[in-house]
Amino acid sequence: MKKAAIATLLGTALLLSACGQQGKEASAPKEAPKEEAGHGNHGGGASEAPKSAEVVTTFKLTPEKPQTRSDTPLTIQITDKNNKPVENFDITHEKKLHLIVVSKDLSFFNHIHPDYKGGGRFDITTQFPGGGDYKLLADFVPTGQGTMTQTQWISVQGDAPAAAAIEPESTLVKTVDGKEVTLAIDHLMAGMDANLTFTIRDAASKQPVTNLQPYLGAVGHVVILSADAEQYLHVHPMEEKASGPDAKFMTKFPKSGVYKLWGQFQHEGKVFTVPFVVKVPA
Ligand SMILES: [Cu+2]
Incomplete structure (x- = not known):
């Protein structure tokens, strides 16, 4: 098996993350939403930048370029900028890390939860349904910091199916x-x-x-x-x-x-x- 290469993602790829309004605010009339309503209690709202520049997430697939429809181990290693593991994560919605996997055309969507192994390392085995590009988005909260989302584009072996159009729907x-x-x-x-x-x-x-x-x-x-x-x-x-x-x-x-x-x-x-x-x- 080909040695897996390591792709490192720095905090520059931070994306926006927001949580829904929760708890006691839920009864507020929707005509007058509170100013912070879209941010919930995770502190990761679109208007406040989490300190993710301090955190480095490395996604390692084995093999680096997985085969279609075959079990593929994925390790997500989270460290600080000095390469020291981030040890502690807050649990949000029952998990320490939420992983979203999408194909480039967004026709494939998977929401999975890698197991925490300690030392900033999360493991899961997953599959990809076809060749082509996919994006991995890891959503987590290092204890004492805000919600952050770190991402990595990856490529799966084989021909990509024709991309599905992402067309707005008139009837929802x-x-x-x-x-x-x-x-x-x-x-x-x-x-x-x-x-x-x-x-x-x-x-x-x-x-x-x-x-x-x-x-x-x-x-x-x-x-x-x-x-x-x-x-x-x-x-x-x-x-x-x-x-x-x-x-x-x-x-x-x-x-x-x-x-x-x-x-x-x-x-x-x-x-x-x-x-x-x-x-x-x-
Ligand atoms: Cu989740």
């Missing part, structure tokens, strides 16, 4: 795993607090689903990426303990443009992921 209704999910967005504008409401029904009966289960400690999670995968938002619900049919989120799209977002929910022990593509006007 999708059926996934027997659920009909409707997304309504208020105030969809760059730099504004936007309200995202997912409504979940049984696809066959059209009955509202009122017994959603917590997934990673909340009624749902939303990950948002700009079409070029450069802008990243991880949003948590306004009312984490909600159980459906509505799951409400608030976030701020940093710029105008096309974004893909994925809502993730759990029902009857199974997590389902529903994607939408929206265009944020200037």
Whole structure:
């Protein structure tokens, strides 16, 4: 097996990360959102730069250029700028590190949780469904610092399938795993607090689903990426303990443009992921 090379990512690749409004603020009327509403309690809002220049994340795949659909070990090593391991991480939504993997055209999305091995090292074995470029986004909170997201583009062996177009959808209704999910967005504008409401029904009966289960400690999670995968938002619900049919989120799209977002929910022990593509006007 080819020796894995090491790709190092410095803090310059920091992307935006924001968390949904939570806890006691959840009952605030949406007409008058609090100023910091989009930032939640993770301190990683778009307007405050986490100190990630102090943190270096190294993504190591074995082999460096993985094969399609084969088990591929991935190690994520987090150190400070002096190459000393970062040891302690806050747990956010039940995990010390959240890893998002997307294909370049955003048609593939995976949200996984590498195991913490100590010494700043996280391990997982994963697979990639086809050849071509993928982006890895690791989302974590070194204790005493803010939320940070560090990323790495990687390349998988084999021909990339034809890129899927990332086209804004005029009707935000999708059926996934027997659920009909409707997304309504208020105030969809760059730099504004936007309200995202997912409504979940049984696809066959059209009955509202009122017994959603917590997934990673909340009624749902939303990950948002700009079409070029450069802008990243991880949003948590306004009312984490909600159980459906509505799951409400608030976030701020940093710029105008096309974004893909994925809502993730759990029902009857199974997590389902529903994607939408929206265009944020200037
Ligand atoms: Cu996660």
